[in-house]
Amino acid sequence: MRRDGFALAGAGVVMMKELADNLSSVRMRLLEGLVFVAGAGAVYATIGEVRSVVSEDPFVFLRLFTTPKAPLPSFVAFLGFLIPIVAIALGFDSVNSEFNHRTMSRLLAQPIYRDALLFGKFLAGLATLAITLTALWLFVIGLGVLLLGLPPSGEEVLRGFAFLLAAIAYSGVWLALALLFSVVFRSAATAALAALSVWLLFAFFWSMLVSLIAPIVAPADPDNVMSLLHNANVTEALSRLSPNTLFAETALAALNPSTRSLGVVLSSQLEGAISAPLPFAQSVALIWPQVTGLVAAAIGLFTIAYIAFQRQEVRA
């Protein structure tokens, strides 16, 4: 059935209002504080390690992001943990709070479609995450310039920027998930717990699950090389169902130019390879499927949330 009028009329208004709410909320202040402290801590701890290799590595600046210094994980690993938390915290009550505060029916009685509301909320969340991540990224680079005393090269900036875009896509996946749960569950606490359990599953238990499932699906026979290869491929495919894996692989290939492949590499394939860093364009080609996967996951989850929301009754 056709309906008159532009489906997204008012989406911009909703987005600006939600963005203002997000940026001024106490919740966001706390999360920003947490992310900045964690990021700064990780980078600061890494500086000592990085300084010792300044003369050996042409991409020393990128090491700021990737080098861990026990007991702290690397900056990238920190982000892998914290981005989902921030995204979930932003999204878990975005739709159900409108019901719980009884603003939903009044809001939808204004001349807008529901589409505008959901799109506006998602875009506002994504914009908030993008602003936070970009600020953090600039902060780390600035810290690096101050502490290392040398500026990043053009390629380092490009690679860092590719990583930033991937991080935003990764945050989009978790935001869409949180939004979905905020549509499905009328109670904000249930939505938050559901989203956090999914995060817990992928952050901690997924690798264990994969190592349990893969041998069942593709048993590895030590005497049969093909079965070993098959097992390795299945393990890889399963672990890539997790957005965390996709993000970690993207970060690895984008920030470490010597990464030549993200999959299984046979020794025969390495024969005659020159051990030199990959050009930027080749690294981008390497991470393209991963980033596409992240964006697709975000769009897929948003679509499910969208359909669920369209079918929902307005009355509480």
Add this chain to the structure above:
Amino acid sequence: MSEPIIRAEALTKRYGSALAVDGLDLTVEAGEVFGLLGPNGAGKTTTILMLLGLTEPTSGRAVVAGFDPLRQPLEVKRRVGYMPDSVGFYDHLSGIANLRYSAALCGMKPADADARIDAALKRVRLEAAGGRPVRGYSRGMRQRLAIAEILMKGAAIAILDEPTGGLDPQSTHEFLELIRSLQREGMTILLSSHLLDLVQSVCDRVALFHRGRIGLTGRVDTLLSDVLGGSHAIRVEARGAGLAEAIGRVAGVTRVSEAANGFRVEASGDVRAAVARSIVEAGGALLSIEAGHASLEEVYTRYFEGVRDAA
């Protein structure tokens, strides 16, 4: 006769196997205050949501302000102001900021919106509180803010769902005054309520809801005489044996029922003198006798008693 501003034809809404609204026909003329009455769960809110295009009817159609809420919901919502049952606002924002958001969603320019918001807040006497966060508003203030939103929107039709729910008598009184003044300015008002007496005092016409159907529609005074039979109700306070029979024998009395400390008598005319005499003659002690006003509540109980008996 001009086209009614709200018309519903055979509007039906089914939730699974439950029938929330069952073949509802309704017309509201421009400038009227129309009351939807009935107990909770009778289908009033569902009807309102269908008129606004917020819920899709299972079958039937509606026309609001010349538009189809199903296909042209934006046009309908531009002309209709809606105050939901227990209305909510964003607590952390001020009253003004809440209205600014609604104004922006209606596509108003900020300068234009601010002027309208100021005027609307003055109308509902919230100009002093407008800058404070809604968190600190009382229930009555929230309801007035919702009316301000409708005024600011410049809506031709206001749909109010349980507008006086949870208000104290003083606020209710003020609120009813506000509704009357809106009507004087030519706004059409559709309100739903389970408080029948309230509706009686402000509505031109009412529809009595019962299990998703409209039982009765009409002007309040017509309904009173139709259902109660042009009735005069009398409250009698008396003590003594066999008084009910004695009163029942008085000419013109149609019904006698037991009430606190006495009886409730319905009659076709003013029979107070005759009833008093009959009580005294029957040897009863007459303590007081007074004429009571017939109310919609009685119409409602009586009518649906009849419906139930017939079923």
